[in-house]
Amino acid sequence: MSSDLKSKFLEVYNTLKSELINDPAFEFDEDSRQWVEKMLDYNVPGGKLNRGLSVIDSYQLLKGGELTKDEVFLASALGWCIEWLQAYFLVLDDIMDESHTRRGQPCWFRLPKVGMIAVNDGIILRNHIPRILKKHFRGKPYYVDLVDLFNEVEFQTASGQMIDLITTLVGEKDLSKYSLSTHRRIVQYKTAYYSFYLPVACALLMFGEDLDKHEEVKNVLIEMGTYFQVQDDYLDCFGAPEVIGKIGTDIEDFKCSWLVVKALELANENQKKTLHENYGKKDPSSVAKVKELYYTLNLQGVFEDYENASYTKLITSIEGHPSKAVQAVLKSFLGKIYKRQK
Amino acid sequence: MSSDLKSKFLEVYNTLKSELINDPAFEFDEDSRQWVEKMLDYNVPGGKLNRGLSVIDSYQLLKGGELTKDEVFLASALGWCIEWLQAYFLVLDDIMDESHTRRGQPCWFRLPKVGMIAVNDGIILRNHIPRILKKHFRGKPYYVDLVDLFNEVEFQTASGQMIDLITTLVGEKDLSKYSLSTHRRIVQYKTAYYSFYLPVACALLMFGEDLDKHEEVKNVLIEMGTYFQVQDDYLDCFGAPEVIGKIGTDIEDFKCSWLVVKALELANENQKKTLHENYGKKDPSSVAKVKELYYTLNLQGVFEDYENASYTKLITSIEGHPSKAVQAVLKSFLGKIYKRQK
Ligand SMILES: [Mg+2]
Ligand SMILES: [Mg+2]
Ligand SMILES: [Mg+2]
Ligand SMILES: [Mg+2]
Ligand SMILES: [Mg+2]
Ligand SMILES: [Mg+2]
DSSP states (O other), rough: OHHHHHHHHHHHHHHHHHHHTOOOOOOOOOOHHHHHHHHHHSSTTSSOHHHHHHHHHHHHHHHOOOHHHHHHHHHHHHHHHHHHHHHHHHHHHHHHTTTOEEETEOOGGSSSSTTTHHHHHHHHHHHHHHHHHHHHHTTTTEEEEEHHHHHHHHHHHHHHHHHHHHHHHHHHGGGGGGGGHHHHHHHHIIIIIIIHHHHHHHHHHHHTTTGGGGGHHHHHHHHHHHHHHHHHHOOOSOOHHHHHOOOOOOTTTTTHHHHHHHHHHHHHHHHHHHHHHHOOSSSSHHHHHHHHHHHHHTHHHHHHHHHHHHHHHHHHHTOSSOOOHHHHHHHHHHHHTOOOOO | OHHHHHHHHHHHHHHHHHTTTTTTTSOOOOHHHHHHHHHHHHHSSSOHHHHHHHHHHHHHHHHTOOHHHHHHHHHHHHHHHHHHHHHHHHHHOOOTTTEEEEETTTOOOSTTTTHHHHHHHHHHHHHHHHHHHHHHTTTSTTHHHHHHHHHHHHHHHHHHHHHHHHHHHHHHGGGOOHHHHHHHHHOOOIIIIIIIIIIHHHHHHTOOOOOOGHHHHHHHHHHHHHHHHHHHHHHEEEEEOOHHHSOOOTTTTTOOHHHHHHHHHHHHHHHHHHHHHHHHHHHHHHHHHHHHHHTTTHHHHHHHHHHHHHHHHHHHHHOOOOOOHHHEEEEEEEHHTTOOOO
16 A cells, blocks of 8 residues: 555545534534544544555455545545444443553543543444445445445444353353354454455445355455454464553453463363463463463464464465455455464 | 234334344354343333334324234334334443433343443444344335434434533533523434434335425424423423432433523522532532522423423424324324323
């Protein structure tokens, strides 16, 4: 992606924000306009913007030529809709996880004057998406499909969050309930659909494609999203905190992580006992025992094998696709995450 | 409404619930299916169902004859979408307001195993609406308008919630910021659109009408919703707790209620001082001083005048409408709330 396209993408944020805080469907006054503006600036544009930018990327690869000004704007607007969706999920996820920081600053709900108003701010973020879609896509032949797509993916993400939350309740009582199939369902629904499938699906719709004819593309992207989340689980324990920008707490938090699932699979009775006794405890000595077991079981090697097998499988699927342009879109995604260290 | 129609409406709830917990867009297992089922039964059907039932009512008045089985089902499904929307708002509102009870039982988030998972449950409730709409209305000519309508009304409601929440922050510092125009904006957006306009708009769309041609109907319903919320504010202080089913706490909670706005308007300097010193305090003697002032200023009489003036204005607007069927819909709504005691 050229730095020119990235700066155009950032400009579009300002346009969308200004439309939203002047939306005629609501009577804004100065207080409410300022509140929304601050809330947006705090929560929407501060991430890596990978999901949003990849809509433009993908559309460009599909078209295979220079984009018009209008196309850049529309692809950017769709990209921002995904960033808005992400911001909405993160604001609410931080409340539910009682997190303290996000992207190097306090979580929005931790600001003293915000508090539980953050719940409604999450809702406002979510509501901005159909406002953006209606304003800029209402006349397009793919408008209904776009609205349906965002709704379906949001439903899947919320369902993934739900099983993440209730599985932790169940796992706290009985760790042996954590399995690879539970892990796969959680990450597929809570991460893969909106982070991997949604950007490409947006680009395909804008390009005039029928999503029903692209089941295979969806499967590859879901597979890639699952691989991405396994990396995330791996880095939470084995990544360098200076590089990933945080200190992982999946062990303390009783998370249904790929690592604990693999450990349960590979452990003997004695090692299982160690896991049951120490997983999900806050004290450092328990955490150390779990990590030690991970080393003993060589989970780093197990992950490396998984990573290689995933890559081979993904590349084979991608190269089986009839369209070179679609192949390029998928390979571009894979290239961005393969062997990532953060 | 016949008790037969009401029991059919209740049957539709079971159909919709069973579709939702078997939605193929997500891989349910027994735990997640049970969670959603309990969450729905706890939060969706326990209210008065006025909003939902009035879609059927209104559609019947528009059609002016017997409804087919299919029409009853579709109008009921739309009615339930509004009840789902209401459940979503209430689950989240109770978290933000730190409420304890709702409809005679503990608020959902107060259940020990639920807690902050309730935030995501609210989101799930919200996501069910487009699932219902897609399943039963995707092929209809008014499908896009229906989806747009729900999105716009949700945006307006969330915006109303926002100004309700931030106005209370502002009012706590300076009570004199509370004005009739602020009050009108809050209640119009947070209550009137989804409680009054949305049911009728659903019926109109199902009947094949173009909503853009019904601006006047919208205005009357918004006016009626505002009157409804003024009644709510009035009953919070002057209603009989045994009848309204709760003990009002608007004074303690520093609410921008119609009563405090009127009191600020009518009070002399001395009385204003009493308000500034006592409004929003939890202790019973402060509350008593505010109530005493309300009696001194004869807010009961002021409310009675407001109620009569509102009624006359609404009836005049309604009778100016060219269609007798539309008049009947609007009069039926007004009849249900005029001089209500609960
Ligand atoms: Mg989190
Ligand atoms: Mg979480
Ligand atoms: Mg993680
Ligand atoms: Mg409340
Ligand atoms: Mg409230
Ligand atoms: Mg009230």
